[in-house]
Amino acid sequence: xxxxxxxxxxxxxxxxxxxxxxxxxxxxxxxxxxxxxxxxxxxxxxxxxxxxxxxxxxxxxxxxxxxxxxxxxxxxxxxxxxxxxxxxxxxxxxxxxxxxxxxxxxxxxxxxxxxxxxxxxxxxxxxxxxxxxxxxxxxxxxxxxxxxxxxxxxxxxxxxxxxxxxxxxxxxxxxxxxxxxxxxxxxxxxxxxxxxxxxxxxxxxxxxxxxxxxxxxxxxxxxxxxxxxxxxxxxxxxxxxxxxxxxxxxxxxxxxxxxxxxxxxxxxxxxxxxxxxxxxxxxxxxxxxxxxxxxxxxxxxxxxxxxxxxxxxxxxxxxxxxxxxxxxxxxxxxxxxxxxxxxxxxxxxxxxxxxxxxxxxxxxxxxxxxxxxxxxxxxxxxxxxxxxxxxxxxxxxxxxxxxxxxxxxxxxxxxxxxxxxxxxxxxxxxxxxxxxxxxxxxxxxxxxxxxxxxxxxxxxxxxxxxxxxxxxxxxxxxxxxxxxxxxxxxxxxxxxxxxxxxxxxxxxxxxxxxxxxxxxxxxxxxxxxxxxxxxxxxxxxxxxxxxxxxxxxxxxxxxxxxxxxxxxxxxxxxxxxxxxxxxxxxxxxxxxxxxxxxxxxxxxxxxxxxxxxxxxxxxxxxxxxxxxxxxxxxxxxxxxxxxxxxxxxxxxxxxxxxxxxxxxxxxxxxxxxxxxxxxxxxxxxxxxxxxxxxxxxxxxxxxxxxxxxxxxxxxxxxxxxxxxxxxxxxxxxxxxxxxxxxxxxxxxxxxxxxxxxxxxxxxxxxxxxxxxxxxxxxxxxxxxxxxxxxxxxxxxxxxxxxxxxxxxxxxx
Numbered sequence: 001x002x003x004x005x006x007x008x009x010x011x012x013x014x015x016x017x018x019x020x021x022x023x024x025x026x027x028x029x030x031x032x033x034x035x036x037x038x039x040x041x042x043x044x045x046x047x048x049x050x051x052x053x054x055x056x057x058x059x060x061x062x063x064x065x066x067x068x069x070x071x072x073x074x075x076x077x078x079x080x081x082x083x084x085x086x087x088x089x090x091x092x093x094x095x096x097x098x099x100x101x102x103x104x105x106x107x108x109x110x111x112x113x114x115x116x117x118x119x120x121x122x123x124x125x126x127x128x129x130x131x132x133x134x135x136x137x138x139x140x141x142x143x144x145x146x147x148x149x150x151x152x153x154x155x156x157x158x159x160x161x162x163x164x165x166x167x168x169x170x171x172x173x174x175x176x177x178x179x180x181x182x183x184x185x186x187x188x189x190x191x192x193x194x195x196x197x198x199x200x201x202x203x204x205x206x207x208x209x210x211x212x213x214x215x216x217x218x219x220x221x222x223x224x225x226x227x228x229x230x231x232x233x234x235x236x237x238x239x240x241x242x243x244x245x246x247x248x249x250x251x252x253x254x255x256x257x258x259x260x261x262x263x264x265x266x267x268x269x270x271x272x273x274x275x276x277x278x279x280x281x282x283x284x285x286x287x288x289x290x291x292x293x294x295x296x297x298x299x300x301x302x303x304x305x306x307x308x309x310x311x312x313x314x315x316x317x318x319x320x321x322x323x324x325x326x327x328x329x330x331x332x333x334x335x336x337x338x339x340x341x342x343x344x345x346x347x348x349x350x351x352x353x354x355x356x357x358x359x360x361x362x363x364x365x366x367x368x369x370x371x372x373x374x375x376x377x378x379x380x381x382x383x384x385x386x387x388x389x390x391x392x393x394x395x396x397x398x399x400x401x402x403x404x405x406x407x408x409x410x411x412x413x414x415x416x417x418x419x420x421x422x423x424x425x426x427x428x429x430x431x432x433x434x435x436x437x438x439x440x441x442x443x444x445x446x447x448x449x450x451x452x453x454x455x456x457x458x459x460x461x462x463x464x465x466x467x468x469x470x471x472x473x474x475x476x477x478x479x480x481x482x483x484x485x486x487x488x489x490x491x492x493x494x495x496x497x498x499x500x501x502x503x504x505x506x507x508x509x510x511x512x513x514x515x516x517x518x519x520x521x522x523x524x525x526x527x528x529x530x531x532x533x534x535x536x537x538x539x540x541x542x543x544x545x546x547x548x549x550x551x552x553x554x555x556x557x558x559x560x561x562x563x564x565x566x567x568x569x570x571x572x573x574x575x576x577x578x579x580x581x582x583x584x585x586x587x588x589x590x591x592x593x594x595x596x597x598x599x600x601x602x603x604x605x606x607x608x609x610x611x612x613x614x615x616x617x618x619x620x621x622x623x624x625x626x627x628x629x630x631x632x633x634x635x636x637x638x639x640x641x642x643x644x645x646x647x648x649x650x651x652x653x654x655x656x657x658x659x660x661x662x663x664x665x666x667x668x669x670x671x672x673x674x675x676x677x678x679x680x681x682x683x684x685x686x687x688x689x690x691x692x693x694x695x696x697x698x699x700x701x702x703x704x705x706x707x708x709x710x711x712x713x714x715x716x717x718x719x720x721x722x723x724x725x726x727x728x729x730x731x732x733x734x735x736x737x738x739x740x741x742x743x744x745x746x747x748x749x750x751x752x753x754x755x756x757x758x759x760x761x762x763x764x765x766x767x768x769x770x771x772x773x774x775x776x777x778x779x780x781x782x783x784x785x786x787x788x789x790x791x792x793x794x795x796x797x798x799x800x801x802x803x804x805x806x807x808x809x810x811x812x
């Protein structure tokens with residue numbers, strides 16, 4: 001730990017600030033309880049309940065208005081008549097082509113009258129019967145032009161979601177070559193010496209698109225000479241013969257489907273593998289078929305007639321992948337027992353189940369980017385040399401593969417594993433899109449593809465409303481990311497070598513789950529893979545959209561979280577309006593507010609947006625009303641949000657029907673046909689006044705918590721930071737923009753922090769340690785352990801880190 005001076009320590013006491021931010025965490029009462037962190041914070045970290053009473057809120061407002069007379073005069077005026085920038089906005093869902101000009105006008109006039117400041121326009125399907133207006137048709141463009149012109153007349157801002165649906169960026173104009181890509185491969189065994197002149201199995205092809213990456217061969221590790229498939233276990237489902245469905249579980253193709261069902265009595269399913277001879281395994285992998293999955297289970301081994309657990313697993317919510325690693329274990333009986341299921345009758349379809357004889361890293365799929373997981377701990381320890389791939393023995397046979405997939409190779413003596421590696425599109429589409437707007441999701445790692453997406457799908461809309469672009473149509477939106485992983489792009493190998501400083505080709509077997517050379521080197525290579533994926537994601541997708549928007553005088557809004565291979569904080573910092581979401585019926589998620597507010601506070605953005613008061617079907621609908629939602633909104637203000645964007649307002653194509661159009665079953669129903677619409681202005685006025693004050697001030701926080709160099713990144717919890725101290729989370733880019741004044745860390749836009757807290761980790765990039773050194777030498781207070789190595793395999797990174805780290809932490 002780099003120790004603060006005693007003077008700095010004396011200054012570091014809990015304190016309370018009432019500034020023009022209206023409410024900060026400093027104005028909250030001390031915590032009464034702690035709880036486990038949610039999806040956007042450090043697991044198990046202490047959290048401060050975000051509670052706010054009406055009395056406290058009123059006191060905060062009064063305090064602001066009655067202090068600092070010159071500033072208070074302006075605040076009084078703004079509080080009495082909030083500017084348009086302080087007004088809440090709303091999502092405006094145009095439902096599956098049911099659009100009319102008169103309905104658009106009535107919607108917008110009602111919004112302006114009730115006190116809204118703008119709209120974010122979506123075009124969605126979600127089960128509503130199709131109307132007559134096709135997305136992006138001439139009629140649709142005319143109606144969009146009409147809506148923007150009417151918004152201009154009424155003084156409302158317009159933001160347009162970049163494509164149909166709400167996630168993420170796709171359309172029928174995206175070709176398979178421009179779409180999101182994934183690495184795919186097949187494996188072939190060959191015994192040398194001798195010539196192999198035969199076709200290699202074709203890797204998965206999606207949408208008739210496939211491009212080769214490489215053909216690699218390596219001596220089959222001794223431990224892998226007998227595979228599970230070669231051992232031909234007998235497979236039973238729920239103690240009944242599995243037949244062909246059982247064989248599909250280990251046919252080497254994750255795209256073949258096997259559905260595991262509960263027993264008639266409701267017992268969750270089991271898969272039992274019985275071997276004729278004792279079978280030795282070092283890992284267990286399960287690969288799903290994608291989709292939302294909640295299944296979990298246990299791997300068991302038969303020992304002396306009893307089943308013993310080898311560990312539990314939970315399928316990834318996006319891909320259905322999971323891997324357990326364990327010491328070499330031998331038995332004739334292995335069983336997969338599902339403990340929770342998606343539905344009462346079915347567990348999510350399974351692509352592959354494999355008992356691995358070679359060494360595998362735990363959760364290797366996520367570590368290779370085939371799933372999203374932040375801050376996965378690296379595996380440690382020695383590797384059995386009979387179970388790993390030797391990198392110096394990997395051969396590149398790419399030039400010997402013919403166009404028809406035939407390999408012509410004179411193999412040296414020994415047992416060989418041949419990988420035919422390529423890439424295809426993931427097949428993900430934007431959703432829930434009306435059919436005319438439905439298509440493949442664009443490649444998030446290719447600036448060329450992103451710009452083509454804009455030119456084909458966004459530019460026609462901007463041309464239709466050209467007089468209003470940059471004035472009334474001010475923003476485009478990327479909603480929460482829900483279209484899954486991407487592991488490859490055509491330029492990935494080149495980008496990797498340029499960014500990481502070494503070629504990836506002979507390390508590629510690690511992306512199939514294998515350990516190459518040793519555990520530490522493999523972990524570090526996969527760390528470099530994730531870092532490269534995240535950098536490309538952020539630079540091509542989020543920065544690409546921001547740059548295209550800026551060309552038209554527009555800005556980017558985004559909800560920078562989801563199941564993709566990107567850095568949340570960095571992606572959100574690219575946007576002018578970082579956003580989060582919160583759901584009515586909950587107590588609010590302080591971590592959700594912390595992500596968006598940390599981004600705004602560290603990148604210098606004024607507004608912290610939130611998809612506000614969205615609801616599940618059993619909570620929202622016509623049951624939503626201000627009294628039910630007010631306290632939740634207050635809590636989210638306290639977490640850092642300062643612009644509510646209601647979820648949602650459904651466009652009403654009819655001007656005389658009630659209850660009118662809905663967004664199927666989702667969201668707070670906030671449109672003119674609701675019974676309390678004429679009374680809603682009292683609530684929106686309250687929100688506008690509060691948001692005006694929140695937007696007028698500058699956040700005050702004691703500590704800046706660096707989230708670390710890992711990708712994909714997310715916020716961290718307060719950890720050991722005592723209650724009463726407020727904090728923001730920061731990415732590595734933020735560290736480069738810090739200066740030090742009178743011992744305080746200062747960002748260019750003026751936010752100040754008393755100390756920098758480093759992650760409790762033994763790894764850090766050398767360039768990050770150099771930033772820490774720069775800040776310390778300028779007089780900053782930094783708390784954190786000395787890193788012992790670089791997380792990267794980049795040449796010379798360990799030596800560079802050791803040299804600078806020794807200087808920074810000298811004498812501590």
